[in-house]
Amino acid sequence: MKVLQVGMAGALLVSLAGCGLFAEKHVDYQAGATQSESLEVPPDLSKPVDGELYKVPQGGTGNPQAGKAGVANAATVEKPVLPVISGVHLERAGAQRWLVVQDTPENVWRVVKAFWTENGFVLGSEDQSAGIMETNWKEDRVKPAQTGGADASGSGSGEGLSSGERDQYRSRLERGKEAGTVEIYLSHRGLVATVDAHQAIQWLPRANDPELEAQMLQRLMVRLGGNPAVEVAVKSGGEATLQVADNGVGSILIKDEFDRSWRRVGLAIDRLKWVLDDKDRSKGIYFLKPIKAGGKFKLPKEAGESMANYRVLVQDGGATCTVLVTAADGSSDASSKLLLEALYKNIQP
Structure with a gap:
C-alpha cells in the first residue's frame, strides 16, 4: 500500500x-x-442558557438607508x-x-x-x-x-x-x-x-x-x-509499567501520585478516543461506553455491546497508583486485557 x-x-x-x-x-x-x-x-x-448572548450576528442585505445605524446595532450584539x-x-x-x-x-x-x-x-x-x-x-x-x-x-x-x-x-x-x-x-x-x-x-x-x-x-x-x-512547569510523571499477576490479571503500575496518574490515564483515554459514560474521581473510576472494534486495537468479536460495562480503575497507593480494566462485576477477561494493553501504550510521562 x-x-x-x-x-x-x-x-x-x-x-x-x-x-x-x-x-x-x-x-x-x-x-x-x-x-x-x-x-x-x-x-x-x-x-x-440559550439567548441573544449566544447568537452570532448574521450579515444580510438589509435596508440601505440603515447605514451606520445597522453597523452600530451589529457591534452592540x-x-x-x-x-x-x-x-x-x-x-x-x-x-x-x-x-x-x-x-x-x-x-x-x-x-x-x-x-x-x-x-x-x-x-x-x-x-x-x-x-x-x-x-x-x-x-x-x-x-x-x-x-x-x-x-x-x-x-x-x-x-x-x-x-x-x-x-x-x-x-x-x-x-x-x-x-x-x-x-x-x-x-x-x-x-x-x-x-x-x-x-x-x-x-x-x-x-x-x-x-x-x-x-x-x-x-x-x-x-x-x-x-x-x-x-x-509541573513535575513530570514517573515510569509506567505493565504487570501481570500470578492469577493472570494484568495491571499498570504508575510511579506517580493520584492527581497526576488520574490525568495521565484520562489523557490516554482521549488519545484512544474511548468514550466515557461517566467518571467518579473520588473512587478513581472511568466508566466506558461501548467500544467498537477497528480502532487502534482489536477486540474479540464476542465483546459486542458488553463493552458498555467495562471500567478503568485508578487505585491510589500514595507514591504510586495501580490501573486496572475490569467488567462491571470486577472480573477480568480477554477484552479487558486488550483494553489494558492499549491504555498502557498511550500513557505518557
Missing part, C-alpha cells in the same frame, strides 16, 4: 491532547448532546458574544500540556467553540453539560498559488490541492483543581490517503505528532488572551 501524494504538502494543522480533574456529579449524559456516542463525558459543567477571559496560562508535565483558564466554564466554552469555527472546522458533535466538543474531519489543502498548479478537484472553487491528510480534534473542559479555574485539553487524530491494489483511495490513521498538538494549544491560548511564551 502506498501513501497517496496529491499536490504538494501544505502547512499542517496543529493540535494538542490532554485530560484533567473534575468535581464529580452524576448527570444524565444522554440529554443535551448533539451526538453523544463520540463524546467523553466529564460531569458538572453546566450548560449555558457582537460585544457580549465572546467574553474577555480573566487569565490563562499553559502547564506542562513531560509530554502533557494543558491550559488553565481563570474564568467560568460557560465563558470558556463559548470562546473555545468560536476558536474552532475561526480555524475552519465544523463541529460534528458537542455536549456543553459534558464539556466536550469534537470537530468533523477536515482535509488539509494547498492553495494553487503555493503549488503553481490548478485545483485538484477541477471545480475551480479555489479551495486548493489536497495534501492527502485529514485532521480531527476534540476539546475537553474540566473544572480545575483551583477554585474558579477551568482546564482545557485537546486531542488530535489524523488520517492519510493511501492507494490500495485496486487504485482506490483509502484513508488510514496516521501517527500522532506531539509538536502539532502543542502548536494548536498555543493558538488556542493566544485566542484566549494568553502569552504562549509563558509556561508553568
Whole structure:
C-alpha cells in the first residue's frame, strides 16, 4: 500500500491532547448532546442558557438607508458574544500540556467553540453539560498559488490541492483543581490517503505528532488572551509499567501520585478516543461506553455491546497508583486485557 501524494504538502494543522480533574456529579449524559456516542463525558459543567448572548450576528442585505445605524446595532450584539477571559496560562508535565483558564466554564466554552469555527472546522458533535466538543474531519489543502498548479478537484472553487491528510480534534473542559479555574485539553487524530491494489483511495490513521498538538494549544491560548511564551512547569510523571499477576490479571503500575496518574490515564483515554459514560474521581473510576472494534486495537468479536460495562480503575497507593480494566462485576477477561494493553501504550510521562 502506498501513501497517496496529491499536490504538494501544505502547512499542517496543529493540535494538542490532554485530560484533567473534575468535581464529580452524576448527570444524565444522554440529554443535551448533539451526538453523544463520540463524546467523553466529564460531569458538572453546566450548560449555558440559550439567548441573544449566544447568537452570532448574521450579515444580510438589509435596508440601505440603515447605514451606520445597522453597523452600530451589529457591534452592540457582537460585544457580549465572546467574553474577555480573566487569565490563562499553559502547564506542562513531560509530554502533557494543558491550559488553565481563570474564568467560568460557560465563558470558556463559548470562546473555545468560536476558536474552532475561526480555524475552519465544523463541529460534528458537542455536549456543553459534558464539556466536550469534537470537530468533523477536515482535509488539509494547498492553495494553487503555493503549488503553481490548478485545483485538484477541477471545480475551480479555489479551495486548493489536497495534501492527502485529514485532521480531527476534540476539546475537553474540566473544572480545575483551583477554585474558579477551568482546564482545557485537546486531542488530535489524523488520517492519510493511501492507494490500495485496486487504485482506490483509502484513508488510514496516521501517527500522532506531539509538536502539532502543542502548536494548536498555543493558538488556542493566544485566542484566549494568553502569552504562549509563558509556561508553568509541573513535575513530570514517573515510569509506567505493565504487570501481570500470578492469577493472570494484568495491571499498570504508575510511579506517580493520584492527581497526576488520574490525568495521565484520562489523557490516554482521549488519545484512544474511548468514550466515557461517566467518571467518579473520588473512587478513581472511568466508566466506558461501548467500544467498537477497528480502532487502534482489536477486540474479540464476542465483546459486542458488553463493552458498555467495562471500567478503568485508578487505585491510589500514595507514591504510586495501580490501573486496572475490569467488567462491571470486577472480573477480568480477554477484552479487558486488550483494553489494558492499549491504555498502557498511550500513557505518557
